[in-house]
Amino acid sequence: MAAVPNAKIEPPLPGANLQALREVVADFDYDQLLWASGYLAGLARSGVGAAVAAPQPAAAAGADAWTVFYASETGNARRVANALAEKARAAGLAVDIQDLADYKPKALAKVANAVFVVPTHGIGEPPDGSELFFEFWLGERAPRLEQLRYSVLALGDSSYADFCVMGQRLDERLRALGATPVVERIDCDVDFEAPAGEWTEKVLAHATESATALATPVIRSAHLHAVPKTAAPTRERPHHAEILVDQPITGLGSSKDVRHIELDLEGSGIAYLPGDSLGIVPQNPVPLVEALLETVKLDGAAEVTVNGEAMALATALAGHKEITVLSRPLVETVAQRHEALRSVLSDRERLTGFFATRQVIDLFADYPLEWQPQPLVDSLRRLTPRLYSIASSPDANPEEAHLTVSIVRYDLYGRAHWGAASNFLAGGAETVPVYLEANERFRLPADGDVPVVMVGAGTGVAPYRAFVEHRAEHGHTGDNWLVYGDRCFATDFLYQLEWLRWRKEGVLTHMDVAFSRDGADKVYVQHRLREQSRRLYDWLERGAHLYVCGDAERMAGDVHQALLDVVRKEGGMSEERAQEYVAGLKTQKRYQRDVY
Amino acid sequence: MTDKPLSPLEGLKKRSNYLRGTLVESLVDPLTGALREDDTQLSKFHGFYQQDDRDVRAERTRRKLEPAYQFMVRVRIPGGIATPKQWLELDRLATTHGNGTLRLTTRQAFQFHGVLKGALKPVIRGINDVLLSTIAACGDVTRNVMCAPLAELSDVHEAAYGMATALSQYLAPKTRAYHEIWLDGEKIAGPDHEPIYGETYMPRKFKITLAVPPSNDVDVFAHDLGFIAIEKGGQLAGFDVVVGGGMGATHGEPATYPRVGDVIGFCTLEQTLAVALHVAGIQRDFGDRSERKHARLKYTIDDRGVDWFKAELDRRLGFPLALPEPFEFKTRGDRFGWQPARDGRWHLTLFVPAGRVRDTEKHRVLTGLRELARIHQGDFRLTPNQNLIVANIPDAERARVEELLDAHGVQRLQSGSPLKLQALACVALPTCGLAMAEAERYLPELTDKLEALLERHGLTEEAISLRVSGCPNGCSRPYLAEIALVGKAVGRYNLFLGGDALGHRMNRLAEENVGEARILETLDRLFAGFVAQRTPGESFGDFTNRSVFREEDA
Ligand code: SRM
Ligand SMILES: Cc1cc2nc3c(=O)[nH]c(=O)nc-3n(C[C@H](O)[C@H](O)[C@H](O)COP(=O)(O)OP(=O)(O)OC[C@H]3O[C@@H](n4cnc5c(N)ncnc54)[C@H](O)[C@@H]3O)c2cc1C
Ligand SMILES: Cc1cc2nc3c(=O)[nH]c(=O)nc-3n(C[C@H](O)[C@H](O)[C@H](O)COP(=O)(O)O)c2cc1C
Ligand code: SF4
Numbered sequence A: 001m002a003a004v005p006n007a008k009i010e011p012p013l014p015g016a017n018l019q020a021l022r023e024v025v026a027d028f029d030y031d032q033l034l035w036a037s038g039y040l041a042g043l044a045r046s047g048v049g050a051a052v053a054a055p056q057p058a059a060a061a062g063a064d065a066w067t068v069f070y071a072s073e074t075g076n077a078r079r080v081a082n083a084l085a086e087k088a089r090a091a092g093l094a095v096d097i098q099d100l101a102d103y104k105p106k107a108l109a110k111v112a113n114a115v116f117v118v119p120t121h122g123i124g125e126p127p128d129g130s131e132l133f134f135e136f137w138l139g140e141r142a143p144r145l146e147q148l149r150y151s152v153l154a155l156g157d158s159s160y161a162d163f164c165v166m167g168q169r170l171d172e173r174l175r176a177l178g179a180t181p182v183v184e185r186i187d188c189d190v191d192f193e194a195p196a197g198e199w200t201e202k203v204l205a206h207a208t209e210s211a212t213a214l215a216t217p218v219i220r221s222a223h224l225h226a227v228p229k230t231a232a233p234t235r236e237r238p239h240h241a242e243i244l245v246d247q248p249i250t251g252l253g254s255s256k257d258v259r260h261i262e263l264d265l266e267g268s269g270i271a272y273l274p275g276d277s278l279g280i281v282p283q284n285p286v287p288l289v290e291a292l293l294e295t296v297k298l299d300g301a302a303e304v305t306v307n308g309e310a311m312a313l314a315t316a317l318a319g320h321k322e323i324t325v326l327s328r329p330l331v332e333t334v335a336q337r338h339e340a341l342r343s344v345l346s347d348r349e350r351l352t353g354f355f356a357t358r359q360v361i362d363l364f365a366d367y368p369l370e371w372q373p374q375p376l377v378d379s380l381r382r383l384t385p386r387l388y389s390i391a392s393s394p395d396a397n398p399e400e401a402h403l404t405v406s407i408v409r410y411d412l413y414g415r416a417h418w419g420a421a422s423n424f425l426a427g428g429a430e431t432v433p434v435y436l437e438a439n440e441r442f443r444l445p446a447d448g449d450v451p452v453v454m455v456g457a458g459t460g461v462a463p464y465r466a467f468v469e470h471r472a473e474h475g476h477t478g479d480n481w482l483v484y485g486d487r488c489f490a491t492d493f494l495y496q497l498e499w500l501r502w503r504k505e506g507v508l509t510h511m512d513v514a515f516s517r518d519g520a521d522k523v524y525v526q527h528r529l530r531e532q533s534r535r536l537y538d539w540l541e542r543g544a545h546l547y548v549c550g551d552a553e554r555m556a557g558d559v560h561q562a563l564l565d566v567v568r569k570e571g572g573m574s575e576e577r578a579q580e581y582v583a584g585l586k587t588q589k590r591y592q593r594d595v596y
Numbered sequence B: 001m002t003d004k005p006l007s008p009l010e011g012l013k014k015r016s017n018y019l020r021g022t023l024v025e026s027l028v029d030p031l032t033g034a035l036r037e038d039d040t041q042l043s044k045f046h047g048f049y050q051q052d053d054r055d056v057r058a059e060r061t062r063r064k065l066e067p068a069y070q071f072m073v074r075v076r077i078p079g080g081i082a083t084p085k086q087w088l089e090l091d092r093l094a095t096t097h098g099n100g101t102l103r104l105t106t107r108q109a110f111q112f113h114g115v116l117k118g119a120l121k122p123v124i125r126g127i128n129d130v131l132l133s134t135i136a137a138c139g140d141v142t143r144n145v146m147c148a149p150l151a152e153l154s155d156v157h158e159a160a161y162g163m164a165t166a167l168s169q170y171l172a173p174k175t176r177a178y179h180e181i182w183l184d185g186e187k188i189a190g191p192d193h194e195p196i197y198g199e200t201y202m203p204r205k206f207k208i209t210l211a212v213p214p215s216n217d218v219d220v221f222a223h224d225l226g227f228i229a230i231e232k233g234g235q236l237a238g239f240d241v242v243v244g245g246g247m248g249a250t251h252g253e254p255a256t257y258p259r260v261g262d263v264i265g266f267c268t269l270e271q272t273l274a275v276a277l278h279v280a281g282i283q284r285d286f287g288d289r290s291e292r293k294h295a296r297l298k299y300t301i302d303d304r305g306v307d308w309f310k311a312e313l314d315r316r317l318g319f320p321l322a323l324p325e326p327f328e329f330k331t332r333g334d335r336f337g338w339q340p341a342r343d344g345r346w347h348l349t350l351f352v353p354a355g356r357v358r359d360t361e362k363h364r365v366l367t368g369l370r371e372l373a374r375i376h377q378g379d380f381r382l383t384p385n386q387n388l389i390v391a392n393i394p395d396a397e398r399a400r401v402e403e404l405l406d407a408h409g410v411q412r413l414q415s416g417s418p419l420k421l422q423a424l425a426c427v428a429l430p431t432c433g434l435a436m437a438e439a440e441r442y443l444p445e446l447t448d449k450l451e452a453l454l455e456r457h458g459l460t461e462e463a464i465s466l467r468v469s470g471c472p473n474g475c476s477r478p479y480l481a482e483i484a485l486v487g488k489a490v491g492r493y494n495l496f497l498g499g500d501a502l503g504h505r506m507n508r509l510a511e512e513n514v515g516e517a518r519i520l521e522t523l524d525r526l527f528a529g530f531v532a533q534r535t536p537g538e539s540f541g542d543f544t545n546r547s548v549f550r551e552e553d554a
Helices: A001-007 A015-025 A032-045 A078-088 A103-110 A131-138 A166-178 A193-208 A221-226 A286-296 A313-319 A330-337 A338-344 A348-357 A360-366 A375-379 A420-425 A458-473 A495-502 A525-531 A533-541 A555-571 A573-588 B008-014 B023-028 B037-046 B057-062 B084-097 B116-129 B154-171 B177-182 B270-286 B297-304 B304-315 B365-375 B395-407 B418-422 B443-456 B516-533 B540-547
Strands: A064-072 A096-097 A113-119 A149-155 A184-188 A239-248 A258-264 A277-280 A305-306 A309-312 A386-389 A398-408 A409-412 A415-418 A429-436 A453-458 A481-484 A509-517 A545-550 A589-593 B049-052 B069-074 B102-104 B111-114 B208-211 B223-232 B235-243 B262-268 B337-340 B344-348 B377-383 B388-393 B467-468 B484-491 B491-499 B508-512
Touching: A015 A533, A015 B443, A078 A096, A078 A149, A078 A193, A103 A131, A103 B540, A113 A166, A113 A193, A131 A166, A131 A573, A149 A166, A149 A193, A166 B116, A184 A193, A184 A348, A221 B235, A277 A398, A277 A409, A277 A420, A286 A313, A286 A360, A305 A375, A313 A375, A313 B057, A330 A360, A338 A348, A348 B304, A360 B443, A375 A386, A386 A398, A386 A420, A386 A458, A398 A458, A429 B365, A453 A458, A453 A525, A458 A481, A458 A495, A458 A545, A481 A495, A495 A573, A509 A525, A525 A533, A533 A555, A545 A555, A555 A573, A555 A589, A573 A589, B008 B037, B023 B037, B023 B116, B023 B177, B037 B049, B037 B177, B069 B116, B084 B102, B084 B111, B084 B116, B084 B365, B084 B377, B116 B177, B116 B484, B154 B208, B154 B223, B154 B235, B154 B270, B154 B377, B223 B270, B235 B270, B262 B270, B262 B304, B270 B297, B270 B304, B297 B337, B344 B395, B365 B467, B388 B395, B395 B508, B443 B516, B484 B508, B491 B516, B491 B540, B516 B540
Parallel strands: A064 A096, A064 A113, A113 A149, A149 A184, A453 A481, A453 A545, A481 A509, A545 A589, B208 B223, B467 B484
Antiparallel strands: A239 A258, A239 A429, A258 A398, A277 A386, A277 A429, A305 A309, A409 A415, B049 B069, B069 B111, B102 B111, B223 B235, B235 B262, B337 B344, B344 B388, B377 B388, B484 B491, B491 B508
C-alpha cells in the first residue's frame, strides 16, 4: 500500500512539513488517502491552506470556487451544508464552508459563488450568532452584489406562522442587490431531508457545469462513504438508551410535572460536552393514537404505506407520523373544506395562536373531514425528533446523560393532549432512541478561571446543572453566577438541594431566583438582572461569559433588552454603543444562547 | 454546677449579641425557606420555631427539593386573655399567612402553624400592632405566664391576673434585638444589655403559673415556679410558692423524669415579684448549663435538695419565706356552658377539640368565632385545657351569641362525655419536630372509641382525665392524667395510669410500647374492674393506682 501514497506526495514540501504530513496520514487506509488528496486539492483551490491563509478564506477564492454558507442552531442546516460540501468536493469542486456566525459580513462582497442554507429561529428570526450577517445584508448600508451567483435553501417548521421567512428575506434581498439566483429557493419543513437532497443535486449539477474540471481524480462515492468511520448514533441510526431514572422533581401541588431522567449511554459511542443536547426519537402516546383514530373514525389495522413500507395505520401514527404538532400544509388541506380556517391561515397573529395551543387532534375534531387511511398519513408530517439539553457533566457521570423534561400534558377544548417526546420519556418505556446533538455555540469557557453568568428559566436551567457539575468536577475556580426563574418557590425550584449544596461548597458563587407566581407582582429573571445591574456589568468587564437558556417566546428577548439596558446604564453608554458592546460579546462568543 | 464543658447552645447565646445572631441575613436568603442553623436556635427566643411538614419530607428529598420549611409562631399572652380586636387580628394573620388555623395551647397561648419565612415579619408585626408579643414565647427564658381563667371569684382572679401580667413584663427579656429585627426599631448605639438574665439567659426554659383554688386547671405542680392564690376575705392575700415541677422526660434515660413541684412557703402580694426574681435567679446561677436534658429547675433542686434551695432563696430575699397557707383544689377541668359572672354578665366556656380553632365541613369554628369577635363586647380567655371562654357577655346578648355559634356548628361540638371534653392532646405530627407518634390528629378517633367502652360500662358521665402526648416531653402534661398515652413510635404508645383527678399525684407506666388494640383491651378490662370494685366516690385514677401496680407497691 505504502507505494501509492508516496507516489502522490511529492515535494515542493519542505522536509519538516513533509514529515508532519507523513505522520498525519501514517495510518490512513487507501480510501482515506484518496479522499484526503481530493480534499487537499479542494483546499488549495479555495485557498484555505496555511500558505495562503487569509483572514477571510472566501475572500481569496477563485472565480470557480464555491462557498457554502449556513447558520444553524440545532444542527440541521449544518448537516445539509456539510453533506453538500462533501458531495461537491467529491465531485472535485473547490468548496469552502462557512458558518455565518463566524463570518465577517462585508466579505460576501468578494464572493463569486455562494450557496446558503438558512433556517429560521425564534419568532421569524435568524439563528443565534448570525444576526450581524443578516442585520448588515438586510439593512440599508448593504452594497450591491452584482458579482454574486447564489442559491438559497430555507429550513423551517410550518407550525410557526413565520415559515422560513429568513431564507425568503435573504433570497429576495440578494436578488434586489443585483445578485443572480442559480437554483430556485425551496422552503423545507421539518422533514427536510428528501427535498434538501434533491435541491443539493440540482446545485451540484449547475456547479460542475460552470466549474472547470480539477486536476485531482474524482473520487467515487463508494470510497467516500468508507471514509467517516464514526460509530456515533445519528437521527437515522439512534442508540437505544436504557432509562435508569425517571424522577419527578416538581413538588406535590405544582402546576407542572418536570422529570429528572437519567439515561445509560454505555457503549453508545456518544461522547458529549456540557452544552450539548440529546435528540430523542419518540413514539406517540398510545392513548393519543387511539383518540385520533376515534376522531377520524378509522380502523388502526387498515394498511397504509409510509415511504414505500407497508404497515398498519396505528403503527404509522404511533411511530412515523407527527400527530401532535400542527403543520401549515395540514391546516391548508383541511382549510380547503372549511371556510373558517382560511381566515386563520391568512392572519399571522391568529395562526400563531392557533398553532400555540392546538394539536392535530383539535384540528381533526373541530374541522371534521371524511378521512381515508392513506390520504391521512400522506397529509401528516414525518415524526421528528425532539431535543433536550443534557443536564449532566460527562466526567461526573461517565456513560450517563441526565435530562430535565417538562411533561406536556394538558386538557383543552374539552379533550386531553399529550406531548409526544416528553410523555414517551416519562411513559415507562425501558429504552429510548437517542442521538447526540452537539452544540458548539453553547460552551463553557476553555479557561476554568473565567467567570460565567448563567440565566435560565424553567427547564432552561438544565445545561447549567451540567456546567456547574462539570466545573466542580474539574475543580475549576472561575466564579459561577446562576440567575434562575420558575413559577413557585415551594414546588418548582428545580434541583434546589443541589444548588444549595454547591453554594455551600463555594462552587456556586452567587445565585438569584425569580418566582413569578409567588408574589403579587410577577418577577422574572430579567428583573433580577436589572436589580443586579452593577454586579452584572462588573462581571462582564471581568471577562465573564453570559449564557441564556430556555423559553424563546419571551424570556430570551426580555433578557436581551435587560442586558442592553444594564450595559447602557452601568457603562454610561449611548444606545448604539450598548448595541455594539453586546454585539461584541457575541462575536467573542461570550454571549451564548440556547433558547427554544 | 458541673465541670463538664458548657453545652454548645451556651456559646451560641453568648456569641449572639443578645439574640441577634444572623437572623436578618437568614430572613433575606431567597434560596431556602430555612434559617441558618444557629438562627434556628435563636429564633425561639423571638417566639418562633423552624419546622417542616413531616408528611412530605421524604418525598420532597426524593424530588431534590428541600423540606417544606415553615414556622410555628407562638404568642406571648399572659393569662391567655385577648380582646375581640386582638382575636380578629390573630384570625386575619392565621388565614392570610398561616395554615388557616389558630392553636390554643396548654399554656393558654395562641400558635400559628405553616408560616413561611417571608411571612414571619408581617405576622410578628401584626401581633405587636395589637399590643401582643412573641418575645420569649419559646427559648431559655421565662415563658408565657399562665393564670387561672376561672372567673367566678372575680376579684381574686382579677388580682391574680394582674400579677401574671406584672410577672410577664418584669421577667421579659430586655434586649432591643426584637424591635430592631421585627419592628424596624433603629439600632441602639453602644452595647445592649439584659439586666435580669445576662447575655446567656436561662440554662433552659423557665415556666411560671398562677392557680386560683378551688381549681387546679393550670396544673400548678407541673411548672418550674407555681403560685397558688390564697384568698382572705374575698381578696387576694398572697400565694403559696411551688417550685421544681416539670413534665419532660426522654425514653430510656432514667436521669430524666417528670416531677411534681414542692410547696415551700407563702409570700404576700408585695413579695411575689421578688420571689419570682430570685427563684429564677437561683436557677440562672445554679442550673446545669452543660447538659440541657438536666437543665430544668427540677433537677437543680433534686441535685442539691429542697432545704438548700429554701435557704438560698431566703438568703437572696433577705427574709425567710412564711409557712405555706392551706388550700384545697376541687376541680381541674373546665366548666362548659354558661356561668354567671358576679356583675350580672355571663361567661360561656366552649370545647375546642385539642385547641385547634379551624373550619371543617360540619364545624366552622374559626369563622364562627370571627363573627362572634365582631359583635363581642367582653373578652376571650384561653383555658389551660386548650379550650375557650367567651367572657363577660351581657345578658341581653346571650341569645344572639348562641344563634351565631349554632349557625356555624360550634354548638354541635359541645356534646360529649366529660372524658372527651376534658381530654388534652399535644400538637405532634405533622409539625412537631420531636413527635414520635400522632397526638392531636389521633385524639378524636381515640375518644370516640373510649366513649364506646365507657358507655358499655355505664361510665359515660365519669370525669376521667385523658391526655395524649406524641413524645415523652409531655406537652399535654400527660404524667398528671388518670389515663395517658405517651408516643413511642407511629401507632405505639406507653400507657400511663393512676394519676389523681386533681393533678397532685403522677401516674405510672402500666404498659410499654403498645398499640391501640392492646390499649383498648386493657382499659376495657379496667373499666369493668372499676365498676365492680370502686369504693364510694373513688376516681378511676385512684382505683387504677391501687389495683394496677400491686406488685411494685408490695
Ligand atoms: C403547643 C404546646 C402543646 C399543645 O398542644 O398545647 C407545645 C408544643 C411543643 N413543645 Fe412543649 N408545648 C406546650 C406545652 C408544654 C408543656 C405543658 C406546660 O408547660 O404546662 C410541657 C411540660 C412542662 C415542662 O416544661 O416540663 C412542655 C414540654 C416540652 C418539652 C420538654 C421540656 C423539658 O425540659 O423536659 C419540649 C422539648 C424541649 O424543650 O427540648 C417541648 C417542645 C415543644 C415544641 C416546641 C417542639 C420543639 O421543641 O420543636 C412543640 C411545638 C409543636 C408544634 O408544632 O406546635 N415542650 N411543653 C404547648 C405550648 C405551650 C405554650 O403556649 O408555651
Ligand atoms: C435546543 C433545545 C433544547 C431543549 N431542551 C429542553 C429541555 O431541556 N427540557 C425540556 O423539557 N424541553 C426542552 N426542549 C423542548 C423539547 O424539545 C420539546 O419541544 C418539548 O419537550 C415538547 O415536546 P413534546 O414532543 O413532548 O411535545 P409535542 O408533541 O412537540 O407537543 C408540543 C405542542 O403541544 C402544544 N402545547 C404544548 N404545551 C401547551 C400548553 N401548555 N397549552 C397549550 N398547548 C400546548 C403546542 O401546540 C406545542 O407545539 C428543547 C428544545 C430545543 C430546541
Ligand atoms: C426555538 C425555535 C424557534 C423556531 N422558529 C421558527 C420560525 O419562526 N419559523 C420557522 O419556519 N421555523 C422555525 N423553527 C424551526 C427551525 O427553523 C427548523 O427546526 C430548522 O430545521 C432548524 O435548523 P437548525 O437545526 O440548523 O437550527 C424554530 C425552531 C426552534 C428550535
Ligand atoms: S409532646 Fe412531644 S410531640 Fe407533643 S408537642 Fe411536645 S414535643 Fe411535640
